[in-house]
Amino acid sequence: MKNQIGLESGYANQMTEKLNKLLSNIQVFYMNTRGFHWNITGKHFFKLHEKFEELYDDLNEKADEVAERILMLEGKPVHAFSDYLKMADIQEKTNLSSDQATIKEVLDALLVLLKQEREIAVSAAENGDDGTVDLITGYISGQEKTIWMLNAFLK
Numbered sequence: 001m002k003n004q005i006g007l008e009s010g011y012a013n014q015m016t017e018k019l020n021k022l023l024s025n026i027q028v029f030y031m032n033t034r035g036f037h038w039n040i041t042g043k044h045f046f047k048l049h050e051k052f053e054e055l056y057d058d059l060n061e062k063a064d065e066v067a068e069r070i071l072m073l074e075g076k077p078v079h080a081f082s083d084y085l086k087m088a089d090i091q092e093k094t095n096l097s098s099d100q101a102t103i104k105e106v107l108d109a110l111l112v113l114l115k116q117e118r119e120i121a122v123s124a125a126e127n128g129d130d131g132t133v134d135l136i137t138g139y140i141s142g143q144e145k146t147i148w149m150l151n152a153f154l155k
């Protein structure tokens with residue numbers, strides 16, 4: 001059976017689960033990044049305070065895009081934080097304030113997202129789901145660039 005956008009419903013259900021897990025990771029990472037924005041101290045305060053805001057704004061936008069992709073696939077996006085915490089691989093990080101500690105957490109979280117997004121892109125490509133491929137590959141290249149820049153900052 002095909003869904004509203006002409007994709008197999010069985011595939012769409014599986015992809016919904018994957019995207020809900022990605023959404024959960026994005027939401028926990030979003031809140032962590034807000035905390036880094038608030039709590040950062042030290043000589044790079046102004047740079048990192050601003051950088052973390054840029055990151056959480058971007059994650060906020062991604063959460064909306066992923067949730068709406070789920071709706072296009074006729075799934076239900078998870079929207080309770082209690083569910084996000086159960087489904088996410090990224091853990092809550094509280095009270096970090098040093099540049100090294102906060103950037104390390106951002107790098108680790110980006111790698112979690114990348115691993116999941118690469119799996120999603122492969123599965124979507126195998127099932128002719130170009131819309132999901134298009135959305136997710138943009139995330140991958142953008143996050144790879146962020147990782148390079150944060151690593152350069154740490155050196």
Ligand SMILES: [Fe+2]
Pocket residue numbers: 037053
């Ligand atoms: Fe702020």
